[in-house]
Amino acid sequence: MKVVTEQLPPLQIHHQGEAPTGAMVEIVELLLQQATLDGQIVFYPWARAYEVAQQQANTLIFSIMRTPAREHKFHWVAPLLADTVHLIRLKSRPELAISAIEQAKQFRIGVTRSDIAQFYLEEKGFTTEQNILLSSSYPRLWQSLFDRKVDYIMANEFMWRQKQTFEGETFQPIEVALSLDDFAQDYYLAASLNTSPIIISKLKKALEKIHQSGQYLAILQKWHLAD
The missing domain is CATH 3.40.190.10 (Periplasmic binding protein-like II)
Known part of the structure; x- marks a missing residue:
């Protein structure tokens, strides 16, 4: 199989x-x-x-x-x-502080293509034409955040904590912008x-x-x- x-x-x-x-x-x-x-x-x-x-x-x-x-x-x-799912932003960008998902529509969010995160955002009115950037893999997704091609990415807590731990100083400081409590x-x-x-x-x-x-x-x- x-x-x-x-x-x-x-x-x-x-x-x-x-x-x-x-x-x-x-x-x-x-x-x-x-x-x-x-x-x-x-x-x-x-x-x-x-x-x-x-x-x-x-x-x-x-x-x-x-x-x-x-x-x-x-x-x-x-x-x-x-696990829990969050919108993650660079710590160096305090201007991206938000308190609701609707506020993120003026920014760009990175997700992996055909992932549940893409469909979650589309159900809330986000579109690939305006505020969703699709990546083929999680490494590319993280790089798009570090290169500031996107303002946020959607990530599980275990994922970003593990990445931060193992990449050490090469990992740019990040923080949770918003916890998505209604996400599967x-x-x-x-x-x-x-x-x-x-x-x-x-x-x-x-x-x-x-x-x-x-x-x-x-x-x-x-x-x-x-x-």
């Missing part, structure tokens, strides 16, 4: 010529092992991963947020991680609609086992995603 994902440190990390790693990569690999399923994790830009997971049989995708608009497009195997916050492992029910059942049972054994929590703690 095929397993698709995107570059999203510290959940999914892939460097050319090296084996993929990251918290969710380790969990998904452990799930496949426990379920005695053969699957290769393939990294794509998010829009491509999302497309492949809808079109190909016996395909898994992670880490994907579950929303009403996506509900009928996948089998939702299991939640993997919960649970990351899932999902499967294409034409995935075998046997595979889905095996994965759900495997997840129960690694939760019960403590392996799941140990991986999150290793990556500083849980206490």
Whole structure:
């Protein structure tokens, strides 16, 4: 079977010529092992991963947020991680302080293409013609913020805290401009609609086992995603 994902440190990390790693990569690999399923994790830009997971049989995708608009497009195997989502700005730009999402319409917000963040903003009246800048990956998204091509980016707390920690002095100081409390916050492992029910059942049972054994929590703690 095929397993698709995107570059999203510290959940999914892939460097050319090296084996993929990251918290969710380790969990998904452990799930496949426990379920005695053969699957290769393939990294794509998010829009491509999302497309492949809808079109190909016996395909898994992670880490994907579950929303009403996506509900009928996948089998939702299991939640993997919960986190909060924010608008992030450079600390050196206090003029970008806001208290409501509507105030951000006069500025540009960076998001990854076909990500839930894009659809969230579009539902609130933002457009790619006026105030949304699309990037193909999270590294490019961060660079657009540092280069001031955008005023804000939408990012999960674990994502920007991890990036700040590991990049140290090369990371420009940032801060939360606005917490988006109405944004979907649970990351899932999902499967294409034409995935075998046997595979889905095996994965759900495997997840129960690694939760019960403590392996799941140990991986999150290793990556500083849980206490």
